[in-house]
């Protein structure tokens with residue numbers, strides 16, 4: 074049977090674009106459909122604009138510190154419109170790069186929504202059908218709001234980059250990555266931030282000590298964090314959104330933002346015309362090669378709800394091409410993935426939390442919390458946290474947690490050693506780089522405790 078293309082990719086985010094380009098480089102005939110903007114969540118309404126907002130929001134503190142270091146500075150106010158215009162210019166530029174990367178790789182782009190007619194046929198919203206030997210679904214996910222009356226009054230991370238004006242006050246609901254990152258960003262930009270989290274401590278699933286450290290610093294920096302609290306009622310009032318909390322509090326906020334999780338984009342894709350199986354959270358079920366129950370159809374990235382991070386989707390896309398177009402079955406390695414939460418302070422992490430590790434085996438915890446030189450000099454009392462979790466039996470470093478400026482940069486490098494299986498003794502063989510914060514990772518001599 075002959076097909077119009079060897080591969081049809083649905084979704085132009087980081088994973089889909091990479092898979093399309095790498096497949097085309099093997100000589101395959103490839104087409105890709107994207108219904109919105111090329112680049113997907115990461116580039117258009119996620120990691121990239123978020124990180125630029127992190128930079129924008131960090132200058133308030135930099136101006137403050139500069140003055141204590143002897144500079145004469147007057148910060149003035151933050152001009153959201155000026156920043157927003159530049160931000161959108163940058164996103165347009167990046168989208169253009171994604172498009173030209175695809176066309177330079179001879180991938181045919183369809184600016185259309187694609188749905189599945191059958192296991193080998195894609196139907197385009199712009200008209201027409203294309204048959205494909207293989208189909209790759211890389212449609213990502215979307216933010217979800219709780220099932221609550223008037224929830225449509227609230228925004229999500231999708232809208233935050235598009236606001237005409239920054240509100241004077243905002244209520245953020247949730248305690249995950251997105252809620253905590255935007256609480257810090259907006260606080261830094263001068264918005265009065267309140268955060269409701271229904272559980273006992275933010276960033277569930279991460280190391281408890283790191284969670285506590287970040288929460289303390291967020292509160293100290295001005296975020297009004299209410300744990301054990303959720304939103305009960307909301308309605309529009311002339312001057313904002315009136316909210317009642319489960320703690321009995323009532324207040325009007327300029328905006329309410331829901332950061333209450335993301336669901337995979339699997340609705341209205343025509344999956345019912347195939348044997349593709351959908352899981353409990355709406356995710357596409359795949360095997361270790363990203364293949365669905367329908368042999369011609371694969372899926373990668375957030376739509377599979379495995380590890381929802383851009384670099385993971387990219388690796389899944391490349392492993393798919395190795396498996397299907399280079400004849401080398403390549404499973405995706407989801408073990409020991411370093412990642413960063415761009416709160417202020419930033420959190421870099423890899424491997425087990427202390428809680429996970431002590432459930433698994435006896436461990437030694439090497440941990441230090443200290444005032445970094447740059448801040449101590451000007452009398453600021455923020456502390457950084459460095460923590461290594463070490464197996465008592467093998468001396469292997471099972472986990473590393475860093476809460477500090479540039480923790481994301483540090484964990485990338487510590488991650489190389491930990492992924493290679495480094496022991497604590499091998500960490501200690503490395504000479505310290507002085508004076509840095511990261512030198513503590515190789516100079517912690519005695520465990521703080523055993524667990």
Ligand code: NDP
Pocket residue numbers: 218219220246247248249250251252254270271272276277303332333334335380381382412413414415
């Ligand atoms: P998360 O799943 O991490 O967090 C959702 C939060 O919302 C949790 O605190 C959850 O509480 C809470 N919540 C869920 N439902 C409700 C409800 N009905 N009422 C009140 N609270 C609720 O999702 P995010 O949206 O923060 O992030 C999605 C994913 O995006 C992350 O898992 C991550 O993979 C990725 N991401 C990665 C980033 C990075 O690498 N820096 C940055 C941003 C996103 P509870 O804990 O009680 O369930």
